Amino acid sequence: MEHIKCGCGHINPHGTVLCESCGRGLTRGAEEKKILDMRYEGSARRSQTYNSTIVDKIWNFFSSVKVGVWLILITLIVSSFGTILPQEFYIPNNADPSVYYEKTYGIFGKFYYITGLYDLYNSFWFILLIAAIGVSLVICSLDRVIPLYRALKNQRVDRHESFLKKQRLFAEMDSDSKESDIQLVRERLRKQRYSIREENGALLAEKGRFSRWGPYVNHIGLIIFLIGSMLHSVEGLYVDELLWIRQGETLQIPGTKGEYYLKNEKFILENYEEEGNAGVFDEALERVGTVAKNYQTDAILYRNENNELPGAQPQLTELAKDDIQVNEPMKFDQFSIYQTSYRQDEMKAMYFALTNKATGEELGEVKIDLFKQEKSYELENGYIVELLGYYPDFEGFDKGGEPTSKSPLPNNPAFLFNMISPAKPDGEVSFVQIQNTMEPFGENMYKMAFKKLETRDVSALTIRKDLTIPLLGLGGVIFMIGVIQGSYWNHRRIWIREKSSRLYVAGHTNKNWYGLKKELDLVLKGTSILNPEDQVEKEKK
Amino acid sequence: MVLAGLSSNLLYTAFVLYLFATFFFGGAIRDKRSQSNVSGWAKLGFILTIVGFITHTGYFIIRWIAGGHAPVSNLFEFIVFFSMMLVGAFILLYSIYRISILGLFAMPIAILIIAYASMFPREISPLIPALQSDWLQIHVTTAALGEAILSISFVAGLIYLIKAIDQTKAGKKTFWLEFILYSLISVIAFVLVITSFNVLGYEAKFSYVDQSGIQTEETYRLPALIGPNQGQLLTEEQMEPIVDMPAAINARKLNTLLWSLSTGILLYGLSRLIFRKRLGAALKPVVHNVNLDLVDEISYRSVLIGFPVFTLGALVFAMIWAQVAWTRFWGWDPKEVWALITFLFYAAFLHLRLSKGWHGEKSAWLAVIGFAIIMFNLVVVNLVIAGLHSYA
Numbered sequence: 001m002e003h004i005k006c007g008c009g010h011i012n013p014h015g016t017v018l019c020e021s022c023g024r025g026l027t028r029g030a031e032e033k034k035i036l037d038m039r040y041e042g043s044a045r046r047s048q049t050y051n052s053t054i055v056d057k058i059w060n061f062f063s064s065v066k067v068g069v070w071l072i073l074i075t076l077i078v079s080s081f082g083t084i085l086p087q088e089f090y091i092p093n094n095a096d097p098s099v100y101y102e103k104t105y106g107i108f109g110k111f112y113y114i115t116g117l118y119d120l121y122n123s124f125w126f127i128l129l130i131a132a133i134g135v136s137l138v139i140c141s142l143d144r145v146i147p148l149y150r151a152l153k154n155q156r157v158d159r160h161e162s163f164l165k166k167q168r169l170f171a172e173m174d175s176d177s178k179e180s181d182i183q184l185v186r187e188r189l190r191k192q193r194y195s196i197r198e199e200n201g202a203l204l205a206e207k208g209r210f211s212r213w214g215p216y217v218n219h220i221g222l223i224i225f226l227i228g229s230m231l232h233s234v235e236g237l238y239v240d241e242l243l244w245i246r247q248g249e250t251l252q253i254p255g256t257k258g259e260y261y262l263k264n265e266k267f268i269l270e271n272y273e274e275e276g277n278a279g280v281f282d283e284a285l286e287r288v289g290t291v292a293k294n295y296q297t298d299a300i301l302y303r304n305e306n307n308e309l310p311g312a313q314p315q316l317t318e319l320a321k322d323d324i325q326v327n328e329p330m331k332f333d334q335f336s337i338y339q340t341s342y343r344q345d346e347m348k349a350m351y352f353a354l355t356n357k358a359t360g361e362e363l364g365e366v367k368i369d370l371f372k373q374e375k376s377y378e379l380e381n382g383y384i385v386e387l388l389g390y391y392p393d394f395e396g397f398d399k400g401g402e403p404t405s406k407s408p409l410p411n412n413p414a415f416l417f418n419m420i421s422p423a424k425p426d427g428e429v430s431f432v433q434i435q436n437t438m439e440p441f442g443e444n445m446y447k448m449a450f451k452k453l454e455t456r457d458v459s460a461l462t463i464r465k466d467l468t469i470p471l472l473g474l475g476g477v478i479f480m481i482g483v484i485q486g487s488y489w490n491h492r493r494i495w496i497r498e499k500s501s502r503l504y505v506a507g508h509t510n511k512n513w514y515g516l517k518k519e520l521d522l523v524l525k526g527t528s529i530l531n532p533e534d535q536v537e538k539e540k541k
Numbered sequence: 542m543v544l545a546g547l548s549s550n551l552l553y554t555a556f557v558l559y560l561f562a563t564f565f566f567g568g569a570i571r572d573k574r575s576q577s578n579v580s581g582w583a584k585l586g587f588i589l590t591i592v593g594f595i596t597h598t599g600y601f602i603i604r605w606i607a608g609g610h611a612p613v614s615n616l617f618e619f620i621v622f623f624s625m626m627l628v629g630a631f632i633l634l635y636s637i638y639r640i641s642i643l644g645l646f647a648m649p650i651a652i653l654i655i656a657y658a659s660m661f662p663r664e665i666s667p668l669i670p671a672l673q674s675d676w677l678q679i680h681v682t683t684a685a686l687g688e689a690i691l692s693i694s695f696v697a698g699l700i701y702l703i704k705a706i707d708q709t710k711a712g713k714k715t716f717w718l719e720f721i722l723y724s725l726i727s728v729i730a731f732v733l734v735i736t737s738f739n740v741l742g743y744e745a746k747f748s749y750v751d752q753s754g755i756q757t758e759e760t761y762r763l764p765a766l767i768g769p770n771q772g773q774l775l776t777e778e779q780m781e782p783i784v785d786m787p788a789a790i791n792a793r794k795l796n797t798l799l800w801s802l803s804t805g806i807l808l809y810g811l812s813r814l815i816f817r818k819r820l821g822a823a824l825k826p827v828v829h830n831v832n833l834d835l836v837d838e839i840s841y842r843s844v845l846i847g848f849p850v851f852t853l854g855a856l857v858f859a860m861i862w863a864q865v866a867w868t869r870f871w872g873w874d875p876k877e878v879w880a881l882i883t884f885l886f887y888a889a890f891l892h893l894r895l896s897k898g899w900h901g902e903k904s905a906w907l908a909v910i911g912f913a914i915i916m917f918n919l920v921v922v923n924l925v926i927a928g929l930h931s932y933a
Contacts, residue, residue, distance in 0.1 A: 039896070065896035069889050076885040083875040083922070090874075104752055105789050121873045229871075240869075272667045280545060280608055283664035291667050326670035327866050338868040339670075462868040472870070476857050483852060487845045511845070514638065514838050537834060 015049030018042025023163030043147035158202035169507035214486020221479025228471035389416035558593030566644035611678035620658035626689035676862035683854025690847030697840035698908030727805030
């Protein structure tokens with residue numbers, strides 16, 4: 001590899017634009033410029049120097065900020081498409097997306113489904129795009145941070161005059177009898193918390209260099225965050241389960257491999273109530289109607305002591321009691337249980353009375369638990385009700401005339417009864433559903449008259465374990481530190497150099513020129529040293 | 542209720558003070574004598590702004606006490622808080638750069654935003670369980686502050702464009718500048734239209750068939766140009782709609798939008814007639830003394846200050862709260878996606894500026910687009926796109 005030797009004697013790596021040490025331009029372009037391009041201090045970047053092998057080409061492609069910005073803009077535009085219609089995970093649970101989108105949104109809905117936009121963020125292309133941004137982050141950072149570090153570390157105090165002359169803020173004057181003024185400036189610079197180095201009649205005041213590392217720090221944070229979010233798919237790090245649990249039920253907690261059980265002791269729902277004249281919320285409640293104030297599940301957590309023994313009955317020991325509210329999840333082991341949703345008044349049991357149709361006489365009451373039915377229910381005086389069939393979610397009759405159930409949930413329960421009485425010892429068959437009774441084998445003497453309904457609330461809990469969170473948190477913190485470091489501080493440098501009875505003053509900052517100019521005003525006020533002029537503004541005039 | 546009344550009065554006071562402040566900042570521009578330093582007019586304008594900001598803060602605190610929760614829980618409250626942060630961000634940047642032209646443009650925008658907010662239901666509403674958390678005030682206030690600081694970048698960008706764009710020949714640039722100004726005028730039109738028909742007490746009830754095929758009712762407060770799906774006008778002697786919309790489109794909101802945009806065109810046309818030139822050209826003398834480099838730097842600086850605050854509030858705090866309330870830190874809810882889009886956009890802005898040298902005019906256009914994205918997330922995502930954030 002060839003090196004470039006500068007006039008000052010410093011040996012620079014191949015591809016350097018401005019000498020790392022004295023700042024002289026090493027390429028023709030840099031020599032001709034009126035104001036130096038100070039990005040990355042004119043150091044040699046791999047991507048600007050090599051372009052022969054495939055690795056070089058890939059490296060060069062991803063190291064370009066232009067490519068990075070394009071990736072950002074494409075991601076930004078593509079992401080917005082996913083918000084036009086609700087994504088698949090926000091449509092009703094039981095809806096089939098292939099039908100739902102077209103039915104609800106017409107032709108555009110169909111288009112949305114066919115193009116895959118309905119599940120955009122999990123699509124291969126979208127993940128590929130995010131991954132490309134990740135690669136770009138790594139390569140862009142590496143391509144710049146190392147040479148920048150070298151250049152800032154190797155910079156000399158006595159920069160070459162050509163370097164100073166081509167700074168945006170620059171002034172030149174006779175150096176006669178400026179010694180006392182320079183002393184004053186030196187003290188003022190110290191007060192402004194500049195660190196000062198001096199060599200051979202040259203002075204370099206510098207502050208906030210660490211802000212130059214801000215972008216690289218925040219990129220590291222982003223990379224950690226992206227890696228963390230990809231770990232969701234790793235077995236054992238992430239659990240996301242939904243548990244519908246009825247009041248009074250004890251169920252195994254999904255995702256815990258049978259180790260934990262939960263009992264829903266009680267589900268509570270409270271709404272806001274209007275309070276009359278003094279109520280602050282009355283006006284709002286009047287307008288929108290009912291607003292939920294709180295819903296919670298009073299739960300007991302158990303551990304199954306027999307979990308290790310295959311085939312054994314679960315033996316539960318109580319571990320904790322907690323009320324699970326929205327925003328107040330229950331935590332145990334590495335799991336959290338969240339109150340997600342609820343369904344009120346799910347049917348639990350129905351009461352029927354065996355009734356003589358002619359006289360209206362009731363011969364006894366039957367309670368049918370919709371989750372746990374008996375084969376037959378015995379009443380007094382030899383009356384028996386047999387349950388021949390139970391259809392929790394009745395939807396109609398199939399071709400053979402058999403009743404069918406859509407699901408095992410008691411949404412629309414229907415029953416096939418056989419009513420045995422002393423008068424009809426073989427029984428009479430009756431098909432009963434809500435508000436409708438059928439007598440398939442002819443007119444009956446008795447009927448099952450509906451008496452009442454017992455309901456209970458069902459609570460929906462989300463079981464979540466996410467071991468990637470510490471990593472995501474770390475990424476987030478590093479990112480924020482980097483962004484703040486890069487945004488709220490500036491890297492400012494002021495050079496003062498005396499050479500052949502001329503005095504050169506130059507200033508540079510990576511951003512916030514207004515701030516640097518004000519600081520220079522303050523530092524040079526009342527001295528005979530000329531305030532550096534803004535060469536960019538001068539050129540415009 | 543007494544407290545709630547007091548808080549509204551304070552907001553009203555702030556609104557009036559901001560109007561006066563704008564007037565004084567305007568006076569500072571006209572004041573040709575004091576070119577160099579801050580003129581007396583600007584000083585007065587700034588003092589009025591600060592007094593206004595204090596009463597605005599008073600509104601916020603008293604409403605908080607009255608409702609028992611931070612008043613950032615519905616669209617009215619959020620937008621009012623956003624305007625308060627916008628004034629706060631202006632105060633911050635004005636105290637660094639001290640140029641009165643910034644006040645002349647920032648204050649009217651803050652005023653416009655308050656007026657816009659007050660078109661939404663203003664009563665104090667109770668918190669649904671998902672919002673009952675300290676993260677409500679932490680997340681929402683930081684996000685609003687971030688967006689407000691970023692908006693100052695738009696204000697500076699707009700000033701830059703008015704000064705820099707050559708008005709002697711018509712082209713893309715003059716067109717888009719007029720478009721920005723027309724958009725601002727449309728907001729005024731929206732406020733005017735809604736207020737006028739409210740004062741008149743206009744009401745038209747429709748029965749219509751909604752997306753799930755259910756017969757429902759809807760009340761229009763503006764004459765219906767666009768009717769709902771298979772709509773039947775129930776109120777007698779009110780205007781029949783010209784055209785009905787399919788069920789997937791919310792016809793009432795589209796109707797309001799149509800009214801605002803067309804009234805906006807009317808107002809814009811009227812002002813063109815008065816000035817007899819493009820609005821951009823009419824505003825040009827106002828920005829005559831502006832130093833372009835300084836305005837460019839203010840625009841860039843606001844992004845630098847606002848970007849970390851926005852990221853912290855709208856992404857980091859948002860993710861922490863989402864993990865607690867919604868069980869997952871990220872769920873691709875439309876509001877989340879648009880916060881990410883805003884973040885990506887300003888990230889692109891910074892990269893273009895740092896590495897591609899997009900200074901000055903290009904950067905000013907980007908600042909305008911950034912503000913458009915913020916407004917889109919504030920208005921359209923809440924009102925049009927259904928999602929977890931549609932509280933209002």
